[in-house]
Amino acid sequence: MSYNLVQELLKETKDQKPAIDKVNELSSALLDLIPWHTREGLDKLVTEDNERYRAVCDAITQQVDQINADILKSQQVKQRNQQTAFSYLALLLYVNF
Numbered sequence: 001m002s003y004n005l006v007q008e009l010l011k012e013t014k015d016q017k018p019a020i021d022k023v024n025e026l027s028s029a030l031l032d033l034i035p036w037h038t039r040e041g042l043d044k045l046v047t048e049d050n051e052r053y054r055a056v057c058d059a060i061t062q063q064v065d066q067i068n069a070d071i072l073k074s075q076q077v078k079q080r081n082q083q084t085a086f087s088y089l090a091l092l093l094y095v096n097f
Contacts, residue, residue: 003071006063013057020053 027046031039 001063003067006060006067010057010060010064013053013060016053020050022050 021045027042031042071090
């Protein structure tokens, strides 16, 4: 998955957080109004939706963290390679003079 796509998915999931919060708020109020025998089903639906939302957010966040770690590692390797190349060039210049 590309970094831009993962970043966009993370943004979209965070944008949906207010909707999830509103569902939680309304379901709590609704639980007080509906008969006891239907409460368990509604509570289960809301709980499952919250768990799915958290799982998606966690998975996307892990992807972003992994990509960021890979980018950092790549930059560090590139920097070490440049330092090695400069050291090698300096050694060649020293030996030739």
